[in-house]
Amino acid sequence: MKKFVLLTAVLALLVSCGKSNDKGQLVGVKGKKWHPEKPYGMTLVPGGAFIMGKADDDLAGVQDAPAKTVTVRAFYMDETEITNSEYRQFVNWVRDSTIRTALAEMADIEGKTPGSGDIGEFAYKDAGDDDDLTPYEEYMRDNYGNDQRKLNNEVDLIFETGEYPDVLYAEVMDGMYIPLEESYNGQRTWDVKKFKFQYSYMDIEKAARDKKLSRKDVIIREEVEIYPDTTAWIRDFSYSYNEPMHNDYFWHDAYGAYPVVGVSWKQAKAFCQWRTMYHNAYRKEKKRHFVNSYRLPNEAEWEYAARGGLQAATFPWGGPYAKNDRGCFMANFKPLRGDYAADQALYTVEADAFEPNDFNLYNMAGNVSEWVNSSYDPASYEFASTINPNVNDPRNERKVVRGGSWKDVAYFLQVSSRDYEYADSARSFIGFRTVQDYMGTEVTANSAGRR
Structure with missing residues (x-):
């Protein structure tokens, strides 16, 4: 009996060895071949180093954005701000799933x-x-x-x-x-408070810093009402008639290509989670690798992308002026006192209006300010890392917004200007765009093989 067991074990070993082509060598485990795929509507921002922050001649701004050299890794970024049409796809999916x-x-x-x-x-x-x-x-x-x-x-x-x-x-x-x-x-509309998106995620940073915590302690579950707050058009401007924007801006097809507004930081985060889930559900069906998560950019990534590879530039197009050599405004903002239409736009414009920067990103200055995944701290530049810097304190509800908007003066359009809003606030002049980490590290703006 012992001889039979021994013989069986030897045969099993020989059979298992016969099925392998490694010839007994350490060749590693080979999985599915990975083919990088640029997400639809996104552009690749090559990683690299840049000088982040304000120039020394901005005596006020340099207090909370002192210049420092930092490096960020490569990532994909939406070419435009998320539009009403794109956000409606999210709302309709949640609505239909709820029903x-x-x-x-x-x-x-x-x-x-x-x-x-x-x-x-x-x-x-x-x-x-x-x-x-x-x-x-x-x-x-x-x-x-x-x-x-x-x-x-x-x-x-x-x-x-x-x-x-x-x-x-x-x-x-x-x-x-x-x-x-x-x-x-005679009109009966959806009860949008019923349209809630539920998701969960792991707070990896919390888990890494406190190893005594169990896995369940770092799993965060969220439930978010996802419909934009259209009343922001009324609340943001006292003694002003903006009811047409409140009534039509989000849902009407005339504004489908315009950036979504009235979305809080928490809603923008929920959108990122849904976009990841929606994309990976399709890839699972096709038996393909899952993609990296979509997310909000951090503050350093946003500024690096906005600069478009230009060092020490004031605006995404260079600078220091908000007009080109023909006297035309380069972005949608408030150029003169109360003259919002001087740049040929009263409120927002289409998300792909004006010329893109050298990374092919549109409206990184003006149109709508953009949420980023960083908390506002006046001193954060002093203690943040120099590689992929990011300061996002869950206890700090003040979240950074960047880029300035259609109602801001030119100063807030500068790529280094910082501002903030509270995470649960929705404004008629704040939108967002998403990013996705690039798989690999070889794509850098400093390399000769930039692409």
């Missing part, structure tokens, strides 16, 4: 299943037939509940009231709109 979940739960409560022609068509995909589940899906459902059940996204939602399949469907949809007594002029 589908409510329909599936109602169908589950009432015992409705697909094939009945009623609300059952929107039941969970496993409703009524366990044979369609893999063992893993059945285990996850039985042990973790409805959160692990799949929604039926193959059936189109019905929004026309005359086409609702049954009263249960009508009941669910009725709960998605504002109460009837709060509607007016």
